Amino acid sequence: MPSISDSEYRRACRDMIAQVLARPSMFFATLDDLHSFMGGHAAAFQQLFGIRDTFTFRFSRWFWDKKGLSGAAGWAAAIKEQARMTGESPVELFRVFVAEFFEDWLQEDLIEGTLDDSAGLSK
DSSP states (O other): OOOOOOOHHHHHHHHHHHHHHHHHHHHSSSSHHHHHHHHHHHHHEEEOOOOOOHHHHHHHIIIIIIOOOOTOOOHHHHHHHHHHHOOOHHHHHHHHHHHHHHHHTTHHHHHHHHOTOOOEEEE
């Protein structure tokens, strides 16, 4: 089985999200579509590289830990509910939340000194 480090996986996720947010209509129509897309992305990394700590799991967990929002139904459902309550666009709220999430998740890379922030999502 080929190998990939956790930090390489985190960067792959960050890069994929950056591509998706640069051209959202090319990748998804709803956040549920994006949730499914990223679930497939995670499954591929799990099967090909044995990655266990996936974006989908960590992002859902982050909602509970940092925002007090349940990610039990998935992060897309949590964002849509929050958007409904605040009147914000779900996609724009996703942009805000995912940027905050990557700040936290990529801290492990900053500690290791391996972060390349060319996608600009760690700020």
